[in-house]
Amino acid sequence: MKQPKQIEQALNVFGQPLVPCGLDPLTGFYRDGCCNTGYDDTGIHTVCIRATAKFLAFSKQRGNDLSTPMPEFGFPGLKPGDQWCLCAGRWKEALDAGVAPPVVLAATHEETLAMLPLEALKRHAVD
Numbered sequence: 001m002k003q004p005k006q007i008e009q010a011l012n013v014f015g016q017p018l019v020p021c022g023l024d025p026l027t028g029f030y031r032d033g034c035c036n037t038g039y040d041d042t043g044i045h046t047v048c049i050r051a052t053a054k055f056l057a058f059s060k061q062r063g064n065d066l067s068t069p070m071p072e073f074g075f076p077g078l079k080p081g082d083q084w085c086l087c088a089g090r091w092k093e094a095l096d097a098g099v100a101p102p103v104v105l106a107a108t109h110e111e112t113l114a115m116l117p118l119e120a121l122k123r124h125a126v127d
Helices: 053-061 088-096 110-114 118-123
Strands: 045-050 083-087
Touching (some): 053 088
């Protein structure tokens, strides 16, 4: 009998198993609570952030309104303190503007390191 293919365990920026980022609101490109990524995730939603008012205002001003609820998409809108899987490029943009939100490293996918240096993430870590 053929065995099902083993699914690889996603890893965080430390090479350890990826932990969930947020279940309320449910986050992740795949809405599985984790910052998992794949070929279809062109935005690279791999950075687990803890939203701040400054970051949410910055993101809205840049055309990515994360604070306004969109019930038609099952999105309640983020408020300060919510954790969310953010695009690595948007986090870098916020970093360059001086409003980078805090990062939960244990829940940030290792693929993030292809775009962002670990030291920059560590400077903004909550864990």
